[in-house]
Amino acid sequence: MKKLMKWIKGPTALAALAGVVSAAVVLAVAELLGAFFTSRATPVFALGSTFIDFTPPWLKDFAIATFGTNDKLALFVGMGVTIAILACVLGVVAYRKWALGVLGVLFMGAVIVVSVVTRSGVKLVDAIPSLVGTVAGLLILRLLISRIWRMDSFPTSPAGSAAKAPERPATSRRAFFAATGITAVAAGIAATGGRLLGAARSNVAKARDSLKLPAPAKAAPAIPDGVQSPVQGVTPWVTPNDQFYRIDTALSVPEIAADEWELRVHGMVEEEFTMTFQELMDADLIESHISMTCVSNPVGGNLAGNAKWLGMPIRDVIARAKPKDGADMVLSTSIDGFSASTPLEVLQDDRDAIFAIGMNDEPLPLEHGYPVRMVVPGLYGFVSATKWVVDLEVTRFEDKTSYWTDRGWSDHGPIKTMARVEVPKSFEKVKAGTVGIGGTAWAQTRGITKVEIQIDNDDWVETTLSAEASLVTWRQWSYQWEATPGPHYIKVRATDGTGEVQTDQRADPVPDGASGWQSVMVTAE
Numbered sequence: 462m463k464k465l466m467k468w469i470k471g472p473t474a475l476a477a478l479a480g481v482v483s484a485a486v487v488l489a490v491a492e493l494l495g496a497f498f499t500s501r502a503t504p505v506f507a508l509g510s511t512f513i514d515f516t517p518p519w520l521k522d523f524a525i526a527t528f529g530t531n532d533k534l535a536l537f538v539g540m541g542v543t544i545a546i547l548a549c550v551l552g553v554v555a556y557r558k559w560a561l562g563v564l565g566v567l568f569m570g571a572v573i574v575v576s577v578v579t580r581s582g583v584k585l586v587d588a589i590p591s592l593v594g595t596v597a598g599l600l601i602l603r604l605l606i607s608r609i610w611r612m613d614s615f616p617t618s619p620a621g622s623a624a625k626a627p628e629r630p631a632t633s634r635r636a637f638f639a640a641t642g643i644t645a646v647a648a649g650i651a652a653t654g655g656r657l658l659g660a661a662r663s664n665v666a667k668a669r670d671s672l673k674l675p676a677p678a679k680a681a682p683a684i685p686d687g688v689q690s691p692v693q694g695v696t697p698w699v700t701p702n703d704q705f706y707r708i709d710t711a712l713s714v715p716e717i718a719a720d721e722w723e724l725r726v727h728g729m730v731e732e733e734f735t736m737t738f739q740e741l742m743d744a745d746l747i748e749s750h751i752s753m754t755c756v757s758n759p760v761g762g763n764l765a766g767n768a769k770w771l772g773m774p775i776r777d778v779i780a781r782a783k784p785k786d787g788a789d790m791v792l793s794t795s796i797d798g799f800s801a802s803t804p805l806e807v808l809q810d811d812r813d814a815i816f817a818i819g820m821n822d823e824p825l826p827l828e829h830g831y832p833v834r835m836v837v838p839g840l841y842g843f844v845s846a847t848k849w850v851v852d853l854e855v856t857r858f859e860d861k862t863s864y865w866t867d868r869g870w871s872d873h874g875p876i877k878t879m880a881r882v883e884v885p886k887s888f889e890k891v892k893a894g895t896v897g898i899g900g901t902a903w904a905q906t907r908g909i910t911k912v913e914i915q916i917d918n919d920d921w922v923e924t925t926l927s928a929e930a931s932l933v934t935w936r937q938w939s940y941q942w943e944a945t946p947g948p949h950y951i952k953v954r955a956t957d958g959t960g961e962v963q964t965d966q967r968a969d970p971v972p973d974g975a976s977g978w979q980s981v982m983v984t985a986e
């Protein structure tokens with residue numbers, strides 16, 4: 462304990478603190494200047510994105526499974542802790558051996574610059590904020606460390622340091638803390654200012670809000686009455702945009718001005734071309750309710766949503782390009798480097814695979830791919846639903862791979878039949894007597910023809926299906942259950958339009974989607 466107190470009061474702890482404050486200066490200065498450069502190019506986002514790309518798949522799966530849609534927050538916290546620890550070490554090193562400390566800081570600066578300029582869609586000049594930030598951090602580190610050297614209370618300061626500042630007066634601990642405090646506050650202001658400035662300089666959100674969507678050439682069929690499960694608390698049949706799950710590798714949402722957006726179509730095609738946003742708006746658009754699902758969705762999970770999408774059929778774009786013989790895959794790439802490999806035939810058949818510009822009667826929200834994303838009925842998002850899409854290459858599975866297939870996930874991703882109990886919730890206590898059970902099931906492109914539940918070890922019983930809107934939308938169900946007091950297990954399974962019963966074979970999400978029957982425990986009392 463005494464030793465710890467002594468250490469905290471000693472130069473090592475002060476040097477570590479100087480390191481942390483200097484690191485904050487690096488990031489804050491870069492953040493402030495970054496407001497004037499590409500929005501995803503500040504060190505924090507670039508480092509985070511690089512970290513995501515180099516994260517081993519098991520860790521990424523773990524992060525999504527553990528933190529779900531909070532995975533990004535978890536990443537930032539983890540990154541913050543890592544940076545703080547490194548900064549402590551660098552501070553101490555700089556105190557003991559300044560030249561070594563400088564080398565360390567320069568190395569870290571280089572790591573930041575490399576991670577910035579290697580992001581896709583980022584220009585070389587985008588390294589400027591990080592470079593200036595690193596220099597500023599180094600200056601601050603020098604300033605703070607030299608104060609520690611000059612503290613008269615540390616007669617044991619390393620030899621040679623006195624020689625560095627012989628004629629300078631000795632400083633006090635109080636002066637050191639004042640300098641550190643002022644720097645920390647200034648860094649905080651700079652970082653906040655940078656974020657605010659960046660947001661104010663971004664016109665993309667404003668342009669999105671004022672974008673008028675064209676009327677579709679083919680409107681979505683009216684939603685039949687009775688698609689919603691009558692059981693209270695079941696998910697809304699149409700998922701509101703702000704409740705739609707979000708999964709992507711983008712730490713900071715890409716901002717693309719619609720009038721600068723272009724889709725490059727190339728590869729194994731007779732005709733290469735680029736398409737502008739205006740061309741897309743002027744095309745024959747269709748509107749369609751389509752349920753999307755993430756391959757990372759665990760059995761019973763909520764990484765699925767249903768929306769009304771407005772967009773141009775992808776088959777029209779493919780037809781214009783005229784694929785050459787032998788092509789069997791379309792690689793779509795987003796502005797931030799994510800890519801998906803989709804079977805060519807899926808984009809050519811009569812399902813409504815679209816380049817979407819509208820979601821539930823609004824322009825796409827920025828997080829869901831503004832200005833243009835892909836939506837492909839029947840396939841998991843990781844092989845089809847590229848947001849912020851800017852490049853379409855017709856190619857072959859043999860020749861090209863994509864973001865997730867490079868990381869061990871399957872290269873074909875049809876959505877597996879899945880039923881979920883939403884009410885009552887697992888471990889919920891319900892009143893004995895009549896209890897409404899309800900939920901949602903999906904098997905996009907095949908449809909749902911039956912949902913059964915099994916209570917405890919009784920026989921499987923058929924539930925009442927809600928109305929079906931189409932084969933590419935999810936379908937809800939309900940059941941009135943006479944609950945006797947005590948604990949009960951409710952299992953659920955669906956049958957798809959081909960007559961196949963959802964498998965009870967348990968599988969993890971990796972590599973091609975989870976399977977198995979969900980089972981929830983409820984207690985009636």
Ligand SMILES: Nc1nc2c(c(=O)[nH]1)N[C@H]1C(S)=C(S)[C@@H](COP(=O)(O)O)O[C@H]1N2
Pocket residue numbers: 705706707708709710711753754755756795796797799828829830841842843845846847848849
């Ligand atoms: N650019 C980009 N598009 C992407 C992804 C991504 O990481 N980056 N993730 C995909 C995955 S895994 C899914 S499940 C869907 C999710 O779309 P949503 O966030 O709009 O629900 O987007 C797909 N499109």
Ligand SMILES: [Mo]
Pocket residue numbers: 708754755756757841842843
């Ligand atoms: Mo996904």
